[in-house]
Amino acid sequence: MNLIALKQRTKTVLSLTALTGVVMLSACGAEEGSGEEGTSDSEEKPTITLGEVPYDQALPLLAIIESIAEELGYPTEIMEGDVGVMYTGIARGDVDVYADMWLPTLHASYLDQYEDSIELLGTLYENADTGWAVPEYMEDINSIEDLKGNEDMFDYEVVGIEPGAGMMPVSEEVIEEYDLDLELVSASTEAMLAEVSRLTANEEPVVFLAWRPHSMFQLFDIKMLDDPNDIWEKDDVVTGVGADFEEKAPDLHGFLEDFEISIEDVEEMMVSMEDEELDDLADEWIEDNREDVDEWLES
Known part of the structure; x- marks a missing residue:
């Protein structure tokens, strides 16, 4: 916006x-x-x-x-x-x-x-906070480690934001560090939120970039994923x-x-x-x- x-x-x-x-x-x-007098x-x-x-x-x-x-x-x-x-x-x-x-x-x-x-x-x-998030209804996915072996649930994609954002290279590091078979998809922030809205409306799996402050935490029932390797820092x-x-x-x-x-x-x-x-x-x-x-x- x-x-x-x-x-x-x-x-x-x-x-x-x-x-x-x-x-x-x-x-x-x-x-x-313009001819107006006075300053x-x-x-x-x-x-x-x-x-x-x-x-x-x-x-x-x-x-x-x-x-x-x-x-x-x-x-x-x-x-x-x-x-x-x-x-x-x-x-x-x-x-x-x-x-x-x-x-x-x-x-x-x-x-x-x-x-x-x-x-x-x-x-x-x-x-x-910065990192990755999933909907609350994904009860078995609470950590980035939980994504390993479950990449197919997410169509092998992480929904990202603008390529120039600082979170994008960090996300690439996360994929490599956790050895995840996921592709980071860049998009506008609005497009990412639209995709999250579409998928959560049907309680479908989605993993995406999230940060606070942001209205997404009021708009969607979502949770940040734990990061045991401490790649994401506050x-x-x-x-x-x-x-x-x-x-x-x-x-x-x-x-x-x-x-x-x-x-x-x-x-x-x-x-x-x-x-x-x-x-x-x-x-x-x-x-x-x-x-x-x-x-x-x-x-």
Whole structure:
């Protein structure tokens, strides 16, 4: 799911196939040279480019940060791309803020390439689960080890997500480490969830990539598989910014150093996104947590 229309903004879309291919969509509102008199505070501050990946758990965080940035007077724009594009974008200065870095394991290979150009700020939430899941009705499948010898039940497939996601190479490692006769099938996250929905509706077997926070745990009765070999590790989700971001936006930098949110709050917002505007949900969360937000803004 792409980010639901937020407040008036410029939206920048970065091509996944060519890092230099950037499509600019026109901003809602007055353009430069429109003849309007006066200059607002937001126009005097630099535009903040926020990175958006195609994973729903990142969207509530993005919406909250965008709302706070605009509260501080910064115009915002969105740059879309997969995880690799975000790391490259920050290193090149095309992206200012990317608030969905899974560390120290899932995104380790990306950070290793660009760590000199990226500043890690606050931890948004800790101990996020990643791994494989099956429906609860599969009572005899509780561990990745239980898949061995039962691959035919799943048509010899693990339903995966976008090939650029950090979970995909880890999943290939899982298949090799456990010596499983399974093929990892890449697809969009939406396609994976649609397949899970189709198969679970008839209580058919399916094994697929799962992580928290995600609305799949509210939508489906599923369970994470145990990982006796400890290949999957719990990650913290961290905000990353460009090396010069503190100079560019010191007050927003200070907020991002302290900004945190619970996994439960993220999942609640993800479920509500189906029926409510995301910008409204972000503003509601800010209002409900105003005391903390004000402390973070003063830091």
